[in-house]
Structures are given as structure tokens and as C-alpha cells.
Amino acid sequence: MSDTTIPAMPTLPAPRRTGHPAFWLASAAVALVSILALRGIGSEYAYFAATFILQYVVLATAWNILGGYAGYVNFGAAAFFAAGAYTTVAIGKALGLSLLPCIGFAALVGGVLGLGTGILTLRLRGAYFAIATLCLSVVLQTIVVNWDYVGGSRGAYVIRPREVPWPFESYSGYLCAVMVVLAAAAVAIARSIEKSRLGLGLAALRDDEAAAEAAGVPTLRLKLIATTISGAMMAVAGAPLPLLGSYVEPNSAFGLSYAVNAIAMPLIGGTGSWAGPLIGAVLLASLQQAATVTISSAANLMIVGVVLVVFVCAAPHGIIGLFRRQK
Amino acid sequence: MSPDIVLRAEGVGKRFGGFTALSGVELEVRAGERLGLIGPNGSGKSTFTNCLAGAFPSHDGGFTFKGEKLAGLKSHERARRGLARTFQLPRPFRGLTVLENIRVPLAYGGRDDATAERAMECLESVELAAKAHRMPKELTQVELRRLELARATALKPELLIADEAMAGLSHAEVDQILALLFRLNAGGTTIIMIEHVMRAVTEFSQRLAVLVAGRKVADGDPREVLSMPEVEEAYLGR
Numbered sequence: 392m393s394d395t396t397i398p399a400m401p402t403l404p405a406p407r408r409t410g411h412p413a414f415w416l417a418s419a420a421v422a423l424v425s426i427l428a429l430r431g432i433g434s435e436y437a438y439f440a441a442t443f444i445l446q447y448v449v450l451a452t453a454w455n456i457l458g459g460y461a462g463y464v465n466f467g468a469a470a471f472f473a474a475g476a477y478t479t480v481a482i483g484k485a486l487g488l489s490l491l492p493c494i495g496f497a498a499l500v501g502g503v504l505g506l507g508t509g510i511l512t513l514r515l516r517g518a519y520f521a522i523a524t525l526c527l528s529v530v531l532q533t534i535v536v537n538w539d540y541v542g543g544s545r546g547a548y549v550i551r552p553r554e555v556p557w558p559f560e561s562y563s564g565y566l567c568a569v570m571v572v573l574a575a576a577a578v579a580i581a582r583s584i585e586k587s588r589l590g591l592g593l594a595a596l597r598d599d600e601a602a603a604e605a606a607g608v609p610t611l612r613l614k615l616i617a618t619t620i621s622g623a624m625m626a627v628a629g630a631p632l633p634l635l636g637s638y639v640e641p642n643s644a645f646g647l648s649y650a651v652n653a654i655a656m657p658l659i660g661g662t663g664s665w666a667g668p669l670i671g672a673v674l675l676a677s678l679q680q681a682a683t684v685t686i687s688s689a690a691n692l693m694i695v696g697v698v699l700v701v702f703v704c705a706a707p708h709g710i711i712g713l714f715r716r717q718k
Numbered sequence: 719m720s721p722d723i724v725l726r727a728e729g730v731g732k733r734f735g736g737f738t739a740l741s742g743v744e745l746e747v748r749a750g751e752r753l754g755l756i757g758p759n760g761s762g763k764s765t766f767t768n769c770l771a772g773a774f775p776s777h778d779g780g781f782t783f784k785g786e787k788l789a790g791l792k793s794h795e796r797a798r799r800g801l802a803r804t805f806q807l808p809r810p811f812r813g814l815t816v817l818e819n820i821r822v823p824l825a826y827g828g829r830d831d832a833t834a835e836r837a838m839e840c841l842e843s844v845e846l847a848a849k850a851h852r853m854p855k856e857l858t859q860v861e862l863r864r865l866e867l868a869r870a871t872a873l874k875p876e877l878l879i880a881d882e883a884m885a886g887l888s889h890a891e892v893d894q895i896l897a898l899l900f901r902l903n904a905g906g907t908t909i910i911m912i913e914h915v916m917r918a919v920t921e922f923s924q925r926l927a928v929l930v931a932g933r934k935v936a937d938g939d940p941r942e943v944l945s946m947p948e949v950e951e952a953y954l955g956r
Binding site: 591601609 | 771772773792793794797798802803809811812813814822823825827828832870
């Protein structure tokens with residue numbers, strides 16, 4: 392028997408990484424600058440458009456924790472988003488609470504819903520898991536349609552508070568600032584997960600669940616953690632919705648556009664990294680907002696479809712994948 | 719159980735519908751031993767591995783590892799107790815770099831320091847340190863086999879099941895993997911080698927067990943076992 396050795400090759404240096412505290416600080420700084428910049432513009436439309444785009448940043452980032460990091464494609468993003476919106480309606484009506492506590496309750500409801508979905512779909516993978524999440528959306532919508540307390544199929548009007556929290560001049564400005572903070576927090580959470588032990592385990596189970604188990608990864612527990620965090624964050628994305636338009640009804644809250652965008656945005660940006668959903672959401676939501684103003688909101692889903700087809704064919708790993716390939 | 723017995727299989731049986739893949743398999747493995755487990759295709763070797771590693775539940779009997787019954791323990795719980803395996807076809811985490819592949823068992827196995835330095839040491843032990851930041855798709859077949867072994871050994875296992883770790887490799891590459899397995903064994907790891915490459919099995923194994931149609935038909939000194947009529951018949955036919 393010969394003891395063959397492999398010729399030595401120079402060891403490639405590990406890529407440099409920013410630490411968690413530094414990234415959180417940077418996210419907070421970007422959020423502060425964004426709030427000040429939007430306040431500088433001071434237009435109600437700018438607030439609305441930014442809130443629209445940022446809610447997709449939160450939604451896409453949240454979806455990516457389960458869909459991108461763990462590889463479990465969730466077609467029921469609209470269910471979690473609407474669960475957040477209707478939590479605001481229900482809690483606001485029952486307890487008269489303001490937006491911030493409602494967001495907290497939405498996270499709780501979304502988390503429990505995510506955990507429940509995870510437990511019910513333990514043995515499902517691939518298309519079967521996706522179909523199960525789609526079913527969740529249908530079931531939840533049916534419940535809301537038949538729940539008169541939150542308006543049923545007629546929908547519910549939500550009156551914005553008269554008093555605008557200091558130092559904001561309008562409620563739209565306040566809502567937009569809350570959304571900026573939520574988006575920054577969502578991105579920082581996603582990045583922290585990605586670079587953590589949890590992220591490593593999720594990446595392992597995404598690539599090969601049996602091999603991950605053999606390497607000591609508790610795949611079931613990690614999947615449940617991912618469904619819970621993802622569900623909570625998607626619900627948080629939806630919590631401000633009723634106050635954004637002062638009205639919410641089941642067909643729009645459970646709309647196809649939320650489910651499609653939540654998947655398309657990370658796919659277009661790149662699912663392997665926290666930056667992918669951020670880039671995809673800003674790009675697609677801006678395009679849709681521009682189309683709504685210049686053409687019609689009816690063109691939105693068509694735009695998403697066309698962009699998605701182009702990216703699936705030309706850049707299957709998204710924009711981030713394109714950059715990595717060029718390096 | 720005798721203190722030097724690290725693994726005991728007692729009456730292990732497994733069925734897939736009406737097909738009996740394993741039936742009443744008894745096996746004892748001593749600490750530090752190099753055991754070869756052979757048998758023709760479909761004899762139940764991989765099913766035995768999967769039952770032992772916790773990928774499938776066995777229908778009858780069970781395993782005792784280091785004096786502890788393994789029934790009801792999931793794969794990752796068995797891995798954390800020091801029972802590692804490799805797969806017939808290398809199954810790297812394709813979205814992770816070579817180094818990150820090793821960080822997974824270090825981070826989750828709970829049996830070693832989960833540091834980048836320790837991961838590099840694991841890679842150095844299989845001569846893959848130079849490719850630490852490459853992706854698995856950039857590795858050759860033998861390098862993938864080494865990565866598979868490094869991932870298993872990062873668990874610091876007391877028992878390693880090497881499931882056809884040499885399938886499809888050249889003569890020289892088989893020697894590389896054999897050298898690695900000998901080194902691991904010299905470090906105290908008990909190894910069950912499941913293999914079709916008979917040269918490797920005979921060179922490596924201190925003892926040989928033979929499965930045929932889900933039953934153990936022989937167990938003993940490799941030369942004696944290979945010359946037994948029932949073993950010859952299983953491989954060559956009547």
C-alpha cells in the first residue's frame with residue numbers, strides 16, 4: 392500500500408466578515424439616515440412609497456429565513472402577512488392599543504402560526520411542503536372572511552390616531568419611520584442568523600437533511616425555529632398594513648401579490664445571503680410602485696412575472712449570484 | 719456487556735413492506751477493532767448501516783452502543799454520542815465551502831471545539847487544508863471521499879461506519895483512503911468498513927462479517943471467512 396500525498400496548494404484566505412454588533416450598528420445608522428432623508432423630502436407620497444417598499448423588504452427577508460436559508464419554499468407568505476394585519480385590527484379594536492404593541496402581538500401570532508405550520512408539516516419537503524403552506528393561506532382566509540369581529544368579507548376600517556408621536560409631523564411619516572426600523576431590524580436579524588451556528592445548521596439541512604443529521608444537526612428543531620422566526624417576521628411586515636390604507640379586507644390582505652412577491656424578491660436578489668431579499672425587494676417593489684403611478688397597479692404582477700422569468704433563465708442564483716460569479 | 723464491546727447488535731430485523739432486508743442480525747464489535755462487513759449487492763449492508771445510524775428504525779431487535787440502548791434516538795443524537803458514518807455516495811453540503819462543511823459537525827456534534835482552527839486541523843488530517851475555501855463542486859471524487867471522512871471524524875467518533883468509502887476510486891486513491899482509515903484506527907477509533915473492494919477489505923479488516931440476503935452467514939478471521947463455501951457461493955453462485 393502506498394501512502395500517496397497530495398501536492399500542497401496555497402491555502403486561500405478566509406473572507407473577512409463584519410461582526411454582529413458592527414452590523415447592527417450599521418443597520419441602525421442606515422435606518423436613522425433614511426428616516427432623516429425621508430423627513431427632509433417631507434412628501435406624503437414619498438412616505439407611502441417608502442413604506443410600501445419597506446414592507447416588502449421585511450416580508451422578503453422573513454420569507455428567506457425559511458425559504459432561502461433552510462430551503463423550505465413557503466407559498467403561504469400572504470397568510471402570515473395577513474395574520475399580522477388582522478392582529479392589528481383585532482387587538483386595536485379589542486384593547487385599543489397603538490401600532491407598536493400591535494406589532495409585538497403580530498410577531499407573537501405569526502410565530503405561533505409558524506411553529507404550528509412547522510409541527511403540522513414535519514415530514515413534508517419540496518412541493519408537498521409548498522402545497523401545505525398554500526392550504527394554510529386558504530384556511531386562514533376562510534376563517535377571516537367568516538369572522539365578523541374583524542369585518543368579515545366586507546373588511547375593516549382602521550382610523551389613524553389623531554395624535555402623531557413626537558417628533559413626527561404626520562402619521563404617514565411616523566408609519567414610514569416604524570417601517571424603516573422594522574426593515575433594518577429584519578435585515579440585521581437575517582444577517583445574524585446567516586452568520587450564526589443556526590445559519591450553518593440551516594444551510595446544512597437545506598443541502599442534505601440526512602447528511603446534516605449524521606453530522607449532529609437536530610434538523611427538526613432547526614426547521615421549527617426557522618418556521619417560527621420567519622412566521623413572526625412576516626406577520627410583523629403585515630401589522631402596519633391596516634394603518635397604511637386605513638382599510639383592510641381579506642382579498643387584498645391575502646392577495647396573490649404578497650405570496651408571489653415574497654418568493655420572487657429573494658429569488659431575484661439571491662436566496663443565499665441577507666442582501667439578496669433586500670436587493671430584490673427594493674428593485675421589484677420600486678418597479679411596481681413606479682408602474683402603479685405611471686401605468687396601473689394591474690401591471691404589477693406582470694412585471695414581477697417577467698422579471699422572475701428573466702432571472703430564472705439568466706441568473707438562477709439572483710443578483711448576488713451574478714456578482715459572486717464575476718469575482 | 720463486556721467493557722471492551724463498543725457495539726452490540728441483537729436480533730436486528732428490518733422489513734420494507736413484504737421484503738425482509740435484515741433478519742436476526744447479531745454482531746459484536748470490540749473497542750478499537752477494524753471490522754469488515756461484506757456481502758453481495760442487496761444483502762442488507764446499507765440497511766444495517768442506516769438502522770445503526772438511526773436513519774431507519776429497525777423492526778426487530780436493537781443496538782447497544784457503549785452500554786446504552788440506541789432505540790428511539792435520532793440520527794443526530796447517535797452522532798453526538800460518538801457514532802459517525804459516511805455515505806456510499808459523497809453527500810457534501812454543496813452550498814457550503816469545504817471548511818464550513820467541517821464546521822457543521824464541530825458546531826453541532828458537541829464533541830470538539832467548534833473553532834475554525836480545529837476545522838482546519840480536521841482538513842489537514844485528510845490533506846484538504848489547501849482547498850478549505852473552495853466549494854465541494856471543485857473537488858475530485860477522492861477529495862469528496864476525504865471530505866466525507868473528515869466530516870465524520872470531526873465528530874471525534876468512537877465508532878465510524880465507512881460505507882463503501884472506496885467505491886469508484888483508482889488503486890492509488892484506494893490506498894489514500896486506506897491510509898486515512900488506518901490512521902484513524904491508530905488514534906483509537908473503532909471502524910466498521912462496508913466495502914466491495916476486496917483488496918481493501920482484506921488488507922484493513924481484523925475480522926470479517928458477511929451478510930447474505932439480510933442474514934449474517936459468517937463472522938471471523940478474514941481468510942477463513944473468505945474461504946467458507948457459503949461465502950463463496952454468495953459471491954460466485956453455486
